[in-house]
Amino acid sequence: MTVNAKQIFVNLPIKNLQTSKAFFSKVGFTFNEQFEDETxxxxxxxxxxxxMLLEEERFVSFTKKEIPDNTNYSEAIVALSVGSRAEVDEIVNQAFAAGASKYNESQDHGFMYGWSFADLDGHLWEVFYMDESAAEEAAKG
Structure with missing residues (x-):
């Protein structure tokens, strides 16, 4: 059997809903208020x-595991593919302006360009652009 998921919902624990929502709004994201409550x-x-951004008390209702301290541990890196190098820079610079921390310097591999930040709760975000035709050429050697 091959998995053919229709959608993906990543669940992340956060400390404060309003603070996180304000941060991600400044980065340029929108929210589906149909799936929103006070937490x-x-x-x-x-x-x-x-x-899904869930305040920590709500998040732990879905798991028996502890929430890691994202200042010292990495649980995951959320990687987002975007349409251009300029879009990478725009999103990451907006995140920095909204209070994100630098995680890595930008990386240019010719066919792929990316840049990282840590959000207000320490979750790692990688925003990247890949020129697929250049990637194919690089793979051919």
Whole structure:
């Protein structure tokens, strides 16, 4: 059997819903208020990709595991593919202006360009652009 998921919902624990929502709004994301209450919101990444931001008390109701301290540990890196190098820079610079921390310097591999930031709760975000035709050429050697 091959998995053919229609959508993805990434769930991330956050400390404060209003603070996180204000931050991600400044980065340029929107929210589906249909899936929002006083502890949770649904951030729209695309038509099929969403991030559920859940205050920590709500998040732990879904798991028996502890929430890691993202200042010292990495749970995951959320990587977003965008349409251009300029879009990478725009999103990451907006994140920095909204209070994000630098995680890595930008990286230019010719066919792929990316840049990283840590959000207000320490979650790692990688925004990248890949020129698929240049990637194919690089793979050919």
């Amino acid at each position: 949770t919101t649904c951030m729209v990444i695309s038509e099929t990709i969403y991030v």
